[in-house]
Amino acid sequence: MKASAYLIPTAKEDPQDAVVASHKLMMRAGLVRKSAAGLYSYLPLGLRILKKIEGIVRSEMDLAGALEFQLPILTPSEIWKESGRWDKMGKEMFRLKDRHDNESCLGPTHEESFCVLVKPMVRSYKDLPINVYQIHTKFRDEIRPRFGVIRSREFTMKDAYSFHLDDESLDKTYQTMRKTYRRIFAGMGLSTIPVQADSGNMGGSASEEFMVVSPIGEETLTICPSCQYSGNIEKTPVILNPKSSKQPFVGSEKIHTPAKKTITEVAEFLKTKEENLLKAVALWADGTYVLVFLEGDRELNENKLKNHLGCNELRPMGPKEMETLGLVPGFIGPGFPKSVNLKVIIDSLIDWNFAYISGANEVDYHTSGIQISKFFKDDEVSKIDVSQAIEGDPCPNCGTGLTAEKGIEVGHIFKLGQKYSKAFDITVLNDKGKSTTTTMGCYGIGVNRCMATVIEQCNDDKGIYWPVSIAPFTVCLVSIAKNPEDIAKIESIYKALVAAGIEVLWDDRDLGPGFKFKDSELIGFPIRLTLGKGFLEKGEITILDRKSMVEETVPFTTNEDLVGKLQNQIQALHETLKKEVEQAGI
Amino acid sequence: MKASAYLIPTAKEDPQDAVVASHKLMMRAGLVRKSAAGLYSYLPLGLRILKKIEGIVRSEMDLAGALEFQLPILTPSEIWKESGRWDKMGKEMFRLKDRHDNESCLGPTHEESFCVLVKPMVRSYKDLPINVYQIHTKFRDEIRPRFGVIRSREFTMKDAYSFHLDDESLDKTYQTMRKTYRRIFAGMGLSTIPVQADSGNMGGSASEEFMVVSPIGEETLTICPSCQYSGNIEKTPVILNPKSSKQPFVGSEKIHTPAKKTITEVAEFLKTKEENLLKAVALWADGTYVLVFLEGDRELNENKLKNHLGCNELRPMGPKEMETLGLVPGFIGPGFPKSVNLKVIIDSLIDWNFAYISGANEVDYHTSGIQISKFFKDDEVSKIDVSQAIEGDPCPNCGTGLTAEKGIEVGHIFKLGQKYSKAFDITVLNDKGKSTTTTMGCYGIGVNRCMATVIEQCNDDKGIYWPVSIAPFTVCLVSIAKNPEDIAKIESIYKALVAAGIEVLWDDRDLGPGFKFKDSELIGFPIRLTLGKGFLEKGEITILDRKSMVEETVPFTTNEDLVGKLQNQIQALHETLKKEVEQAGI
Structure with a gap:
């Protein structure tokens, strides 16, 4: 893609209403624009990133055997009344009436809809387990939308729902999803901690949140420095510290x-x-x-x-x-x-x-x-136990003093149990021909929030540095040439890169090199290729690794030679990420 | 994909509320399910088709230089009031209030939103022309949703908006979009006629609808059998037929x-x-x-x-x-x-x-x-001229008697002119530094409706036959084998097909061959490969071309040999389509 035919509306100044890095940088790098409170438009660069994140989520879900659906956003009030959540969901649910005065809401989550849809498709234990998902727009009328797309009112969510004959089968899928989630997040460069969480108004017996440690996190998590334990502070059991002792107050009664x-x-x-x-x-x-x-x-x-x-x-x-x-x-x-x-x-x-x-x-x-x-x-x-845990409390597993961190929740998995299967009477015949109520799990990922969270983890004073898997373009080619002969030379390299399947943005805009360099560092393409004076005079190119900001000047003989060198560098970035994915999924 | 791990909820009976072929077949083939009036869920098979159609639209739009965005579905009432459409849109617009009592609607179209978004990004004539689009969910509270996804209340639309310095530039993009649209539709196997249309409440000077001739069409188009003329009957000029003559009534006054x-x-x-x-x-x-x-x-x-x-x-x-x-x-x-x-x-x-x-x-x-x-x-x-054209009226171009056909509208392009640019004051500096109001075009495609329309064109008494470009899977492999050795043989072929990049659904379900054949014909995979008795005994395979229902039994030596034969057949299907695309885009 040539930048002159693209849209790169970068800005020098932070927007006034932005307080966190991701929000500032998404605006400055021209990835999103605010349309109203908690509502954001994705510009071409931002949408490319979002679609890549969706792609990672989709491919890992498919790999885990889940089946993709797409359900309506408008959901009739009847099904929410059937589950008892029409009143419970309160003001967070956007509600509306159609021209016939029928009430609906804009689905904030789809347990009800999927239950109604899946019910007639599962009749026998042979039809189970089944894990169904969608990647679609969700709505929540947040009382205080903030942090840009981290807490917005309209967002893309991956929501999955699994149906099982028994708890054993549910646990198996739950564990698969747990691994899948860690792979998904690692695949976009996010390091997550699964923490024991409260199920809130979802019902169910177990749930874990996938947290990214960040000072802007709205959740507090407790982490044990010696064992594997981590929990949302809302859920962390508080046990007596055997080492603590105290002196009673002495004085008048x-x-x-x-x-x-x-x-x-x-x-x-x-x-x-x-x-x-x-x-x-x-x-x-x-x-x-x-x-x-x-x-x-x-x-x-x-x-x-x-x-x-x-x-x-x-x-x-x-x-x-x-x-x-x-x-x-x-x-x-x-x-x-x-x-x-x-x-x-x-x-x-x-x-x-x-x-x-x-x-x-x-x-x-x-x-x-x-x-x-x-x-x-x-x-x-x-x-x-009804007290809130505090830093230093003994780990419920091993007794070591817990540390506390702020975290951003990017995913959440639940064992729902039979709450919804009972409400919608989802039964199958078991292997003895007996009608059995199914049990369920559900699994959510906030797609836009992932994008912002990656920025929270991957930014410096110059801007963003994207993990190669979700970068809007892998390579930014910066050229400074005016005469047609030089431009033709550069174009032939650009074409060779495109032909090799490298996602390249050629910044051919009529702007000075300083401006182009700053834009590429702000937006955060993993690799920058400079074809400037050194190239035109000596045939040298400069390759910058955005994350480390290490620049290397390399000579090259042919376009193929250059393409090969770049491909090696890109391959290395992918390999590193792949290792992290494999590691995370264990 | 193995059918045993997939979801293929086919049905023998037509649903009661379905009156047109596409609606019946989408339900019977297990592509969609109805969730409420005018609201449909896409099941895995249906979603694959929908995503492929989106893919064709996206790649042709990108090829034409348009830039993809994604805007919020919720749009604030203020911008609709600014354009004067808040009242005009009437009951077709779903409206709602948030917890702070602010009014919004679920965007039925996005002229207003894109105007507000694009305005600050275009300052000079150098920033123009620009053509922006999205593929996203739209809402219309239809008084009478019908024909399944053809007239539904929630649907996927590709909507594009172009901004120009002058009419000449607008016309250029309009003509490009006209060609792009014909390529898009041809790419999914649809034969369309662009017809002169009425602009309705969109404003603007010119518009054309892309019609697919079909007896279930809700529009009537007039077509000239000798020249290129075609028009929506609502817009067809009626001119005096020079050949007509009549005798006045003779009788008392x-x-x-x-x-x-x-x-x-x-x-x-x-x-x-x-x-x-x-x-x-x-x-x-x-x-x-x-x-x-x-x-x-x-x-x-x-x-x-x-x-x-x-x-x-x-x-x-x-x-x-x-x-x-x-x-x-x-x-x-x-x-x-x-x-x-x-x-x-x-x-x-x-x-x-x-x-x-x-x-x-x-x-x-x-x-x-x-x-x-x-x-x-x-x-x-x-x-x-205020009369409705009727069959036989002279063609406004050449005078030949017009024929009339029913048609389904799958796309619509408009020259909007300055209606919205004026309302939102979108101006740029021209090459003389003078502030100039921009002019606009807009271009829509109903994505789900395309899917149904293809079925209207591509069905027979057995079911659907998908054009290869949008088929859910290209090949359906039907196997009937019980013993592990035979299954292993078939699995090796399945794996060879997958490895060769062929999209194959292996129907490995524990069902009889007749059932599997019927399902594959109903769903409409372009090619069916049967590995039955002939294969196990004589090493023969049977290849069925779904559209023509011509079956061929071919011997093969190795898996590579088989893969090669199939690839040739698939390639031929793609080539035919490609020619039609090139032809349509002229």
């Missing part, structure tokens, strides 16, 4: 703590550690009142609590509700008036015999020497 | 025609030809009252009238409106009470001096001997 309501305020006021205090969190969960006790330095992990309670809505109790139950806001302690209407949960980190400081159930007073065991019987309360 | 209101009733009652009567059509057009006179055997062409009046809404006048104007419903003749509030239009076919029969402006009476010239002065009325 009833303490006047005027206007000291928060743990931090009280600890500072009493000059003690926060862990010596008891934190009480009063909540409303789907109509039930819940009171949770945690150690003072811990935050409540709402996901853990929600999963334990099996509730949909969780919110703090209001002052009036607390009053009705006899709870004193800011000063709740284990001696609160017990009630059948109030469920008590004691975080598993709490030492039942340690003497904590807690609220005195009286305004402006705390009490010390509070032992949980004196207030509750074992079977009266739930003792479960 | 005022005729009692009790309860005879329609032209047919009156003509039958008076035993005269309909062409001897004057037809009066009373209408309301954007607030203006219009009375049109036509010869009795002609229908009003509303598009012609709309274009002449430049109006948006046209409807018959109501009885009360007619009464106010002094018009007698069913009996209007040229002697009606003239009024400044009533615009009169005389169809250009009318002979001003012929003695017609017309309504007598009195209930139950007609008058004969009515000469238009006695009632109107030349400058008092509009004399224009």
Whole structure:
């Protein structure tokens, strides 16, 4: 492709609304343009990258035996009502009515649609397992779209759904998808960590997110430096650190703590550690009142609590509700008036015999020497892990102190179990002729987000450096020649490259060399070939490796010679990536 | 691909709601499934075909120098208001509100979006011409979706938009697109006729539709059997046939025609030809009252009238409106009470001096001997062509009698002119540094509709026969073998075909040969290779050409020998198509 016939609308300045590198660089390199909040247009260069990413996803999914479909974006409300998600999905779902007043939504995910479609096609255990997928546009009405295409309202997603006779078969496909995902991401140059994750409103028994470590990540993951463990912090089990020990507070039993309501305020006021205090969190969960006790330095992990309670809505109790139950806001302690209407949960980190400081159930007073065991019987309360993990907590596998990192989620796999197969009554006859409800898995990848994430990992002060597998063009040929004879020489090289199947962008624009160099470094073609003065005078070419910025000047005899040299260099880039893919898929 | 690992949900029975061949066959061959009214899911086999069609469109567009983009489906109402189409598009546009109550629509077409996107990228005449396109999902809330994917509510469209400094440049790209379109359609085996068309609410000066002649077509086209002329009947000029002559009705001047209101009733009652009567059509057009006179055997062409009046809404006048104007419903003749509030239009076919029969402006009476010239002065009325062409009308080019055919529209190209460039103020500096408003073209292809149209053209009583370029697989290998040794033999042939780059579906399902043969003929793979008894016993293979259903039994020595034979046959199919493409693009 000649740049003069192409569109390369690069910009020097970062766009005002961009705060992360990928967003800035996608705009500056002319890959995308914003059309409205959370809506982006892909320009030719950007679309080439996106299509290559799609290509990698497709070929690995096909290799894993999945079958590609394409389903409508518009999905009728009926099927969402059948699964019970029409109301649950809330405001993130774009809804609309057609001219006959029938309600639909723009599919944010397609469990329902695929269930309805696949159901009549699977009748016998012989038809299973089946893994179906599509690469198509999805919609989510994000409350706050941001980071460019990382959190947008319209995006391309690869979503796959597998159907099985039993859990064993589901696990097999789940493990295959796990490997496939690692291969897919490695294939586009992304290093990912699969982490234990929460299933959210998808239902199901197990799920893993594929995380790319990045300071701009919206998720926090815990990683064990010695074993293979990694988890989303929302899901990381917190276990007691056997090495930790603490000194109880020594002082008067009833303490006047005027206007000291928060743990931090009280600890500072009493000059003690926060862990010596008891934190009480009063909540409303789907109509039930819940009171949770945690150690003072811990935050409540709402996901853990929600999963334990099996509730949909969780919110703090209001002052009036607390009053009705006899709870004193800011000063709740284990001696609160017990009630059948109030469920008590004691975080598993709490030492039942340690003497904590807690609220005195009286305004402006705390009490010390509070032992949980004196207030509750074992079977009266739930003792479960509801605290958020923090850096240094013991690894749930091996006990080593965990580290915490920010991560971007690029993929997510779920064991859905029978949630949807039951809702849509997807049964097959097993090998004994008995009708059996199928079980399901689902597997998603955010395609556009992958593109942005690669940029987050592959950028420097000059711009982007694309992994060879998804670069918009492999080679950028920069030429500076004015007279027809020189141009003809360069054109013959360009043609030789194209004929050899090398994806080359020849920057033949009527611009100075500095401008062309900067553009090629900003956009990030893996290899730059300069045919400048050295070429015209001495027959030398300069080859730049964009990632390392190492430049080499090589003589060459014929066009074939040059093509061969370039092919070797490109081949080497592919080989490196291929090794990473093989490594990742183990 | 092995059929046992694929999805081939064929059916014997036609679906109940399908009335046309393509709809029936797409369902029966397991290419698509209906998810709701006008919404279809593509199954793996169907999607392969769709992607191949997209591939042909993409490669020809790229060859013609167009640049591929991808724009959001959600388009904000603001840009539609800027062009004035937010209200005009009516109920065909799916509209919705986001969580912040901002209005959007699901783009049915993208003139507005591309204008906003391209505007800042073109500053100088040097940036022009530019032709941008996308292949993406579009939405139209059809009042009556039908014929399967031919008229659906969600579909894939290739839409392109070109921007130019002047009309000359626009015309050049328009002609290129015209050729490109013919190549595209020929490339998928479709024989198309470009016909003069009406621009509808797109605005602009010229447009052509690419029609495939088919009895299920929703459009009527007129074709001249001697010259190159062809037109949409909505746009076909009607000129006086110099050979036609007629005899005026002889009888009493005022005729009692009790309860005879329609032209047919009156003509039958008076035993005269309909062409001897004057037809009066009373209408309301954007607030203006219009009375049109036509010869009795002609229908009003509303598009012609709309274009002449430049109006948006046209409807018959109501009885009360007619009464106010002094018009007698069913009996209007040229002697009606003239009024400044009533615009009169005389169809250009009318002979001003012929003695017609017309309504007598009195209930139950007609008058004969009515000469238009006695009632109107030349400058008092509009004399224009507003009648619908009929078979036998003279060709507007050469005068030969036109034939009429039904056609399916698969593509449409428009010279838009400055309608959108003005609305979005898209200007560039010309070579003299003067700011100049650009002019535009736009070019659309219905991708899914192409798929259905190919089936309409390529089917027989057994099913579909796909042109080689868009067949889901080129070769279907049917094997009937049970013992491992035979299966291994067949597998080695299958692998040799795959290794040679031949797209082959090996029907290794545990089904009888008759079932497999029927499936392969229904789905329509161009070539079927049978490795049955003849192969296992005598080393013979049977090759079937699906289109002609000619079967040939050939001996072969090695796998390479077989691969070579097949490659020749496939090559021949491609060559034939290629010739048609070259021919079409001239």
